[in-house]
Amino acid sequence: MEGGQLETACLPALYALGPYAQPSPSLLAPLPGQHKLPQLPLVQEQAAGNHGVMFSSDHGCLYPLLPGIPFCHSAASACEKTTAGFAPPFGAGEAGTSAAAKADSEIAATTAATGAGTTCHGPNSWWKGSAAAAEKGKMKVRRKMREPRFCFQTRSDVDVLDDGYKWRKYGQKVVKNSLHPRSYYRCTHSNCRVKKRVERLSEDCRMVITTYEGRHTHTPFSDDANGAAGDHAAGSCTFTSF
DNA sequence: CGCTTTTGACCGGCGC
DNA sequence: GCGCCGGTCAAAAGCG
Numbered sequence: 001m002e003g004g005q006l007e008t009a010c011l012p013a014l015y016a017l018g019p020y021a022q023p024s025p026s027l028l029a030p031l032p033g034q035h036k037l038p039q040l041p042l043v044q045e046q047a048a049g050n051h052g053v054m055f056s057s058d059h060g061c062l063y064p065l066l067p068g069i070p071f072c073h074s075a076a077s078a079c080e081k082t083t084a085g086f087a088p089p090f091g092a093g094e095a096g097t098s099a100a101a102k103a104d105s106e107i108a109a110t111t112a113a114t115g116a117g118t119t120c121h122g123p124n125s126w127w128k129g130s131a132a133a134a135e136k137g138k139m140k141v142r143r144k145m146r147e148p149r150f151c152f153q154t155r156s157d158v159d160v161l162d163d164g165y166k167w168r169k170y171g172q173k174v175v176k177n178s179l180h181p182r183s184y185y186r187c188t189h190s191n192c193r194v195k196k197r198v199e200r201l202s203e204d205c206r207m208v209i210t211t212y213e214g215r216h217t218h219t220p221f222s223d224d225a226n227g228a229a230g231d232h233a234a235g236s237c238t239f240t241s242f
Numbered sequence: 243c244g245c246t247t248t249t250g251a252c253c254g255g256c257g258c
Numbered sequence: 259g260c261g262c263c264g265g266t267c268a269a270a271a272g273c274g
Contacts, residue, residue: 168245169246169247170266171249171265172247172248172249173265173266175263175264176262176263182265184265184266188245188246197265
């Protein structure tokens with residue numbers, strides 16, 4: 001359903017960030033058919049910090065929400081600072097719930113684990129185990145193995161931003177202190193375990209918080225046999241990491 | 243017919 | 259130890 005819902009004209013500038021790529025301006029590659037990207041020094045910090053960065057976009061202008069915010073390098077407390085700082089201007093702070101901070105704290109422990117070169121699951125079983133019994137055991141592992149996350153704030157009438165990837169919705173949940181349900185998506189690419197959450201601010205239903213978790217193992221549209229899009233990938237690996 | 247979305251249930255983590 | 263809450267699962271329904 002997603003991937004094409006947004007008219008290009010009203011697309012918020014959503015750029016592919018390379019959380020693990022080298023901190024270079026080349027990290028910022030505009031997605032196919034999207035706006036030229038501004039220089040975002042903050043992203044370079046993000047590249048080093050791996051996760052927790054937040055941006056705001058207003059139909060084309062993507063900018064750091066809080067310049068100089070402390071990234072979540074390791075401690076959960078740092079994450080809380082980040083998210084708390086994010087919340088006040090908008091009142092709700094859904095993206096900065098304790099759970100988000102909690103997850104970020106897990107990321108801190110996870111980053112090293114994932115850096116070891118292993119995925120938590122088989123390459124083709126990123127969303128479920130083979131057996132229910134085994135799943136129970138894996139569930140805990142999966143929760144521990146959190147991926148780096150990026151949080152974007154965009155202003156849009158549609159929930160799902162066309163970021164060049166194809167997503168499948170796997171859940172929706174009403175979260176506390178939010179008038180709008182949170183939607184959970186997974187990348188449909190077979191080997192890709194990237195997830196994203198989409199939710200709207202209670203105080204401003206036009207503001208959409210999109211949180212990406214993990215890194216794409218493929219280029220945008222690569223699973224759609226869209227070769228042209230693949231050509232947009234900056235280099236071979238920089239753009240693939242999101 | 244295959245894929246996606248919906249939705250209620252379940253599970254684990256965390257705070258009290 | 260208990261309850262709350264976020265995140266995920268999985269069956270059913272919907273859609274192209």
